[in-house]
Amino acid sequence: MSLIATAEDVAVPRLAAEESVHRIELRAVAKVFDGGDTDPVQAVAPTDFTVASGEFVSIVGPSGCGKSTVLNMVAGLFDPTAGEIRINGTAVSDRRSFCAYMFQRDLLLPWRTIRDNVALGIEILGTPKGVARSKAEVLLRRFGLGAFVDKRPAQLSGGMRQRAALMRTLLCPREILLLDEPFGALDALTRANMQEWLLEVWEQDHRTVLFITHDVEEALFLSDRVLVMSARPGSIKLEVPVRVPRPRSRKVTTSESFNKLKEKVLESIHDESVKAMSET
Secondary structure: OOOOOOOOOOOOOOOOOOOOOOOEEEEEEEEEEOOOOOOOEEEEEEEEEEEOOOOEEEEEOOOOOOHHHHHHHHHOOOOOOEEEEEEOOEEOOOHHHHEEEEOOOOOOOOOOOHHHHHHHHHHHOOOOHHHHHHHHHHHHHHOOOHHHOOOOHHHOOHHHHHHHHHHHHHHOOOOEEEEEOOOOOOOHHHHHHHHHHHHHHHHHHOOEEEEEOOOHHHHHHHOOEEEEEOOOOEOEEEEEEOOOOOOOOHHHHHOHHHHHHHHHHHHHHHHHHHHHHHOO
16 A cells, blocks of 8 residues: 555545535624532623635634633534524534544543554544554655654654644544644744644645634734634634735744734733733
8 A cells, every 4th residue: 555645645525515605604602601609601702703615714812711612612512502603504513523623732642653643533433443544644644754653652742742633633534623722832943833834734725724822923824814802701802814925934924014913913912801800
């Protein structure tokens, strides 16, 4: 069996959606958590936004504003208290079948090789183990980890482990990628390298991405649009289109136009952080 990567080897089935239909659409979505012995906590106020097919959208905002809660609702890990989430124009109850989700930590299993860790997601979905391992190896070789397929996670750097975790997510046959601060635990240099690598991967298949981060520069560098959430209970208070040509290099982050966008987003987040502190 050849392990030279081809587009067919790692192709993602296209979901049945017209190009004019938003992949993700939130309509007045809100979330209230039961406080148990205390008052209920409203994490997300009624919120509306869309993500188009093949679009890369990031959400930023002050700590505790509900960014991850929004992502978890889109992923179908729990349902909104109010409102409606549409996938490909239709309200669906099992949103998990449309989305591949990556958490903040790599969550690689220490006793499995990197190949077997990357294969795990599609194994769980029913792919025979041998086929899953072959597909995982194709992806690892395609994206620079071919020499480490038989290594254990403890033998890899943090950036390599995170890359393997992202490959596990990419291998799942889902058109929508939900990424919750996937580079948050990395050092600055490794994080910058991972951002460039993610863009390279995304440029090849243009899956729909909803990305959560605290890093404004990261959000602007990666995204077509950046959504800024208000302080809790969070809702979308600002939408910033990022009209920076693609493909992008790190040089764009020093341009005047990029830094004006960064200043605008940071000012909006600062205002919300001040508001949150004044209300505590």
